[in-house]
Amino acid sequence: MSATFYDLKANDKKHQPFDFSTLKGKVVLIVNVASKCGFTPQYQGLEALYKKYKERDFVILGFPCDQFGGQEPGNEEEISSFCELNFGVTFPLMEKIEVNGDNAHPVFAYLKQQKSGILGMKRIKWNFEKFLINRQGEVVSRYASTTKPESIDSDIEKLLV
Secondary structure: OOOOHHHOEEEEOOOOEEEHHHHOOOEEEEEEEOOOOOOOOHHHHHHHHHHHHHHHOEEEEEEEEOOOOOOOOOOHHHHHHHHHHHHOOOOOEEOOEOOOOOOOOHHHHHHHHHOOOHHHOOOOOOOOOEEEEOOOOOEEEEEOOOOOHHHHHHHHHHHHO
């Protein structure tokens, strides 16, 4: 397990290493995403948040995951193309990963350890769970899939001040 958020690493959608130390001083929202889910329209709200705040050192990282009902069957290129064409997504999408179980990606293992869900549950319940990280690399909030991106706008705004 990584010691801090900034020690984490993941691969981007082109399978290139992405070092979380490059996120120091930024407010970050990490979301496990899927293209064929009832929550998929949240891409629109996520993109709106990204456009609104990216100039103020706000980053969204979308991690495609196929662990919930097979709702992300494509490869990284197909996923990226779908997101760009249907929702105009410009925030970074990462390599497809698992968020639960023995093969859970270290990023999600860390996030779940830092901030449990409802009733202390650690596992990710479904697609589009969201983790908000402040400028110091602390996981300050975890949001359920049902939480619309626009409803966390004020939480992001407070961290950007």
